[in-house]
Amino acid sequence: MNRILYSGNRNASSWAFRAWLALKEQDIPFKEIIVDIRRPQRWSNLAEIGNFSPAAAIPVLDDNGFIIFDSNAIMEYASELGTNALLPEDIKARAKARSLVAWQHSTFGRICPCLFFESAFYPEKKALSDAEVTAIENVYSIWEDSITLFKGKYLVGNYSLADIMFVPSVVRFTSHYQPDERWPNVQNWTKILLSRPFVKEWLDEASQLEPIYLPGYRNDP
Numbered sequence: 001m002n003r004i005l006y007s008g009n010r011n012a013s014s015w016a017f018r019a020w021l022a023l024k025e026q027d028i029p030f031k032e033i034i035v036d037i038r039r040p041q042r043w044s045n046l047a048e049i050g051n052f053s054p055a056a057a058i059p060v061l062d063d064n065g066f067i068i069f070d071s072n073a074i075m076e077y078a079s080e081l082g083t084n085a086l087l088p089e090d091i092k093a094r095a096k097a098r099s100l101v102a103w104q105h106s107t108f109g110r111i112c113p114c115l116f117f118e119s120a121f122y123p124e125k126k127a128l129s130d131a132e133v134t135a136i137e138n139v140y141s142i143w144e145d146s147i148t149l150f151k152g153k154y155l156v157g158n159y160s161l162a163d164i165m166f167v168p169s170v171v172r173f174t175s176h177y178q179p180d181e182r183w184p185n186v187q188n189w190t191k192i193l194l195s196r197p198f199v200k201e202w203l204d205e206a207s208q209l210e211p212i213y214l215p216g217y218r219n220d221p
Contacts, residue, residue, distance in 0.1 A: 002063070002064040003028070003062070004030065004033055005023060005032050005059060006035055006049060006053075006060040007020055007033065007034050007058060008034060008035050008037045009036060009038060010202055010203075010205045010206035011207075011209045011212055012038070012117065012118050014117040015058070015059060015071040016071070017117075017168050018059075018075060018164055018165055018167065018168065020032070020059070020198075021164045021167060021198055021199065021202070022074065022086060023061075023078045024198040025086065025164070025198060026078045026079065026083070027082060027083070028078055028081055030061075035049065037058065038212055052067060053067055053069040055069045055070065057069070059074055061077065071105075072105050072165075076161070087160055087161055088158065088160060090157075093157055094156075096146065096162070097161060100155060100156075100165065100166070101161055104165045104166060105165070111136075111139060112135050114132075114216050115172045115173070116214050116217065117168050117171065118211065118214055119172060119175070119214075120172045120175040120176075121206055121209070121212075122211050122213070123211070126217060126218055132176075133177060136173050137182075139173070143155065143186045143189065144183045144186050147189055148185055154193075155189070163189075163193060167199055170194065171203065174194075
C-alpha cells in the first residue's frame with residue numbers, strides 16, 4: 001500500500017479522526033500508522049513526523065510520497081479523490097459547508113476548551129458550568145438553523161465534510177449535555193451521525209482504551 005495515513009490514539013486524535021473518516025467514507029484504500037500522542041512520548045513522536053511533514057503534527061497523508069499535512073486538506077483531497085464528492089454541488093450549500101468547516105478549523109476550539117475530546121471517554125463526567133451550558137446551547141441553535149435551512153438530515157442537506165468536521169465536537173458535547181426537544185433536528189442529526197458505521201468503528205475502539213486524563217478538566221472556566 002503506497003498511501004499511508006499517520007493517525008493517532010483513538011481517544012485523543014480528533015483531527016486524525018476527521019481525516020480518517022473522510023478517507024473511509026470515500027472508500028479510499030490506505031494503510032494507517034498510529035502515532036502515540038500521549039505525554040511524554042508525544043513530543044519525540046511528533047518530532048519524527050516533522051522529518052517529513054513541516055507541521056510536525058498528525059494527521060499526515062503520504063500518498064506515494066506526496067505529503068498532505070493538514071486535516072482539512074486531507075478531507076478535501078479525499079472528497080475529490082473518491083467517487084462521491086463530500087461537498088454539495090449547489091454553490092450556496094457548498095459555501096455554507098466550507099464556512100462551517102472553516103469555523104471548526106479556526107476558532108471553534110475556543111468553545112468549551114476544557115471539554116477535551118479525551119473527556120468524552122472519561123467514565124465520570126464533570127458538572128458543566130453555566131457558561132459551558134450556554135456555549136453548547138448556542139452551538140446547538142446554529143446547527144439547528146443550518147439543518148432547517150437546507151431541509152435535510154445533515155447540516156447542508158446531504159452528508160458532507162461539514163458533518164465530518166463536527167463529529168468530534170458532537171462526541172464531546174453530547175457526552176456531557178444532550179440536545180433536547182428545543183433542537184429536534186440536532187437530536188436527529190447527532191443520532192444519525194454517531195450511528196454511521198465508520199464513526200461507530202472509531203468510537204468503539206476509543207472506548208476500549210484507557211482514558212487519557214488531562215489537567216484542567218475539573219476546573220470550570
